[in-house]
Amino acid sequence: MKENVTEKARLVATKCVDCAICVKQCRFLSMHGSPRTLATLFLKEPDSDLAFRCSLCRLCTAVCPKEIDPAHLFLAQRIQVARHPQGRHGQHRPLLSYEKRGSSRALSWYALPDGCDTIFFPGCALPGSRPQRVVDVVRQLQQEIPNLGVVLDCCTKPSHDLGRLDYFQTMFTALLAILKKRGIKKVLVACPNCFRMFKEYSQLEVETIYERLTAPGSLQSRGEVTIHDPCGVRFEGAIHTAVRRLITAAGCTVREMKHHGEKTLCCGEGGAVGYLDKELAQSWTELRRQEAGGQQVITYCAGCSHYLGRSMAASHLLDLLFEPDKTLAARVKVARSPLTYWHRFRLKKRLARILAPHRAHCRQRRRP
Ligand code: SF4
Ligand code: SF4
Structure with a gap:
């Protein structure tokens, strides 16, 4: 991703007509000004860290009649600021530790059976909070894809969104290299954030499990x-x-x-x-x-x-x-941190038993 924040800010400052359609919809813009105002500010103060208050949700992009993409400018601004050590916020440390643990040897796991070209990539939050759901999904997908692979790892979107683009690229490229080496062509994801990272930064085919799963079917109306x-x-x-x-x-x-x-x-x-x-x-x-x-x-x-x-x-x-x-009836048990880490660790063993008959080649991630 080549980020020229000055060019992007100039484009937004020129094209935005201050119609306020996006401002009325957005909590951040309604507090800090329109994309045009903020783009002009970034041109004057390139180190402004206001963009870290934008959710990067792209609602502004969706509603803009001039087809402007303010969210892209705010991400570029984050990348520019994060390049300087003083541009990093200590408050983000817990999130970055969470991310780092996701691709550690203890929690990462690549189980790739011989001849497998499709993997399920459940992400971080789902295996931690609901390991049984990952098992349920693997069992259902295996009915259609018998030699399905499973990869437990972090797509490092937190770093991407915090502007730590070099770290994101190093980690994501290393992840893709393992998949490429084993001939993986398709990734099935559960997490919308993983979906975006694979769609934007990999050459692999990506699909969500929601487009694949079948509901058990209910005769009962559940409201x-x-x-x-x-x-x-x-x-x-x-x-x-x-x-x-x-x-x-x-x-x-x-x-x-x-x-x-x-x-x-x-x-x-x-x-x-x-x-x-x-x-x-x-x-x-x-x-x-x-x-x-x-x-x-x-x-x-x-x-x-x-x-x-x-x-x-x-x-x-x-x-x-x-x-x-x-x-x-709100009676489903959902785990919270720190139990989530234990669940992710244990899940590797549970999945190993399920995948054992398929002679999966298993490995943890090595830090690049
Ligand atoms: S991407 Fe940022 S500016 Fe755009 S609607 Fe979301 S929070 Fe507001
Ligand atoms: S909707 Fe588009 S043109 Fe209108 S204020 Fe927002 S960015 Fe500018």
């Missing part, structure tokens, strides 16, 4: 739910449709929130804004809570589910598919 589409897949209409198909097949009726699909809102976790400005992050969650109007929220990102779950009834789609009654 109404609403859906939170994660902003990582805001422009992926096929995923939105697949998710709604699964929820309907599970016996639920969907009531859409005002902001959904391409116009979805950030859950509050985006861009790691909460580490610097809790109130701003919480104000996004509050918007979601108001739009949900007391209805059970189903989402398909473990991070969103956790973040929204602090303020409203929010569940992961996989819980709804595999334990519908418990999910709708």
Whole structure:
């Protein structure tokens, strides 16, 4: 990714007509000014770290009638600032340690059977909070793809979004090298953030498991739910449709929130804004809570589910598919840190037993 922040800022400052359509929709812009105002500020003060308050959710990009992509400018600005040691925020340290553990020898795991060309990549948050769901998904996918591989690792999107592009590129390239060496062509992901990283930075075919899974099918009507589409897949209409198909097949009726699909809102976790400005992050969650109007929220990102779950009834789609009654009664057990690390460690052993008959070649990640 070649980032010329000055060029991008000039483009936004010239093209943006200050119509305020995006400003009215965005908590960050409504506090700090329009993309044009901020682009002009970045030209005058190249080291401004205001972009770390933007969730990088791309709602502005989705609503702009002039086809401007302010989110891309804010990411470029983060990259520029993060290049200087003084541009790094100590508050992000816990997130970076979490990320680092994800690709450690203890938690990473590549199980690639002979002749396998498709892997399931469940990401970090799902295996930690819901290891049983990873097992459920592997078992269902194996029925269709008998020599499915499984890779437990971190896509390092946190570093990407914090502007640590060199680290992200080193780690992600090393991950891709292992897959390439073993002839992997397709990645099935559970996490919308992993989806974006593989789609934008790999040559591999990428698909979400939601486009592959089948719902058990319910004759019973299970009432109404609403859906939170994660902003990582805001422009992926096929995923939105697949998710709604699964929820309907599970016996639920969907009531859409005002902001959904391409116009979805950030859950509050985006861009790691909460580490610097809790109130701003919480104000996004509050918007979601108001739009949900007391209805059970189903989402398909473990991070969103956790973040929204602090303020409203929010569940992961996989819980709804595999334990519908418990999910709708809010009785599904979801692990929290530090137990999540133990779950991820144990999951390697559980999956090794499931994959054993397929003679999977297993290895941990080595630090590049
Ligand atoms: S990316 Fe999201 S948070 Fe950032 S300016 Fe655009 S709408 Fe606002
Ligand atoms: S919607 Fe587009 S033109 Fe209007 S203020 Fe936002 S970036 Fe500028």
